Amino acid sequence: MKQIVIDVLRNYHTQKINFTYKSTNGWTYLICANDFRHVAGAIEDGRINVARGVVPAGVSAEYSIRKNGNKDANTLYIGQSNDAPNVFRSVLVHESVHASFDLGRIQMPWLDNEAIAYIAQGCYLLSAGADSKVAEQVLLGLKVAEDLQQGNNQSLWIDMLKDALLNDPHYKPYINGDFMGDG
Ligand SMILES: [Zn+2]
Numbered sequence: 001m002k003q004i005v006i007d008v009l010r011n012y013h014t015q016k017i018n019f020t021y022k023s024t025n026g027w028t029y030l031i032c033a034n035d036f037r038h039v040a041g042a043i044e045d046g047r048i049n050v051a052r053g054v055v056p057a058g059v060s061a062e063y064s065i066r067k068n069g070n071k072d073a074n075t076l077y078i079g080q081s082n083d084a085p086n087v088f089r090s091v092l093v094h095e096s097v098h099a100s101f102d103l104g105r106i107q108m109p110w111l112d113n114e115a116i117a118y119i120a121q122g123c124y125l126l127s128a129g130a131d132s133k134v135a136e137q138v139l140l141g142l143k144v145a146e147d148l149q150q151g152n153n154q155s156l157w158i159d160m161l162k163d164a165l166l167n168d169p170h171y172k173p174y175i176n177g178d179f180m181g182d183g
Contacts, residue, residue, distance in 0.1 A: 002043050002050045005076060008089045009040040009096055013127040017093070017120055019148045021158075023112040031120055035100040036093070042103055049075040059088045059132070063095040065102050066182065074102070084132035086125065094121040102181040113179040114165050115158060119144045137164050 008014060015033040022028050042048040054071055055062045060079040064071040071077070076095055081088035097117035101108065114137075122141030125134070126149065130142070140161040147155035165171050 001052065001078070005050050005078065005092050005096070006040045006043055008092045009036040009043075011089075013089075013124050014093055016127055017123045019119065019123065020153055021112070021116050021119065022154075024109060027108070027112075029108075029112070029116060031097065031116060036096055038103060039096045039099045042099070043076070047074060047103075048099055051075055051077055052079075053077060055079050059084050059091060061088075061091045061095045063098040063102070065098070065180075074099075086128040086131045087134060087138075089128065090121045090124040090130075090138070093124045094118065097121075098179075101179060103183060104181055105183045106179070106181045108179050110171075110175050110177050110179045111162055111165060114171065114175065115161050118161055118165075119148070119158075122146075123148065137161060137168070140164055 014036050017036065018032045020028055020030050039048065043050060049072065054077040056079060058079045059081065062077045064073060064075045064077065066073045076099060078092065094117040097120050098113065101113055118137050118141035121138055122145035125138070125142055126145040140157055143157040144155045144161060147157060165175055
């Protein structure tokens with residue numbers, strides 16, 4: 001199961017991801033091939049676990065930073081790819097962004113962390129092609145990715161993406177808080 005994730009993180013579409021993101025508080029983050037290689041390496045040597053369960057079957061995944069209820073620390077929970085392998089792989093890329101910031105012990109607003117994850121996911125889908133319908137945030141991430149491809153890293157879609165995150169009840173419990181990576 002580990003290999004499913006490792007293969008995605010090392011594949012052509014993921015390794016092409018390369019962009020900078022300016023956060024609300026003025027920090028600039030560079031997201032590139034190396035970040036995904038580091039996460040793949042951490043999965044390979046067991047610093048990050050990959051497990052089934054917790055998330056619903058299908059095109060879903062969730063990275064757990066620290067132990068919380070039935071979720072273990074440093075664990076990427078994955079569903080099954082079913083009939084939309086590209087969207088499934090893009091979800092793994094999204095969750096690996098969270099894992100990468102955790103490995104790097106990064107502290108930052110959750111809003112920026114999620115926005116970056118959706119943009120990386122959009123970059124993956126722009127390259128690989130979306131093979132099913134996707135959620136609003138994924139579509140907005142794709143729009144940002146299109147602008148990035150045109151050389152515009154100040155895309156107006158980034159604000160739309162942040163608004164969509166702030167207004168989605170799913171993100172309410174934490175989106176205004178800080179992401180605290182602990183390695
Ligand atoms: Zn996320």
